[in-house]
Amino acid sequence: ANEMGWVSMFRSTFRELMDSNTKEKIQKIAETTGTIDLKNSLNYFYGHINLDSILDLFKKRCQSMNVQLRIIPINTSIKIIIQHDLGKNWPLFIIKQMNSILNEIEYRIINEDYNSQGFSFEIVKIGDE
Secondary structure (H helix, E strand, C coil): CCCCCCCCCCHHHHHHHHHHCCHHHHHHHHHHHHHHHHHHHHHHHHCCCCHHHHHHHHHHHHHHCCCEEEEEEECCEEEEEEECCCCCCHHHHHHHHHHHHHHHCCEEEEEEEECCCEEEEEEEECCCC
């Protein structure tokens, strides 16, 4: 986490920061700074950006944040299921950030589903959906 420039903070503080911003503001941050930071991290650790490196880094990120994550291959897609307590806007941040970087390698997110304890989505190759 330190090597990637992540900062530590209390969950309640993080949740308040996420939830005190509008959905639009959170998604804009995810699409701009969040995506640039993610690309820099992927290049630093893996030397390239592909689906495997994105999923591996996301898994490590969730582990470091103590967020429950399942990655389930389903036919031509990969289903991601996440249980968390990081606020109502954190899933919006993750979906937007992930979709921005996935689009660059010809993948995209479909079937997003949100509830009070978690969210899920699927990753598909563009053209396979």
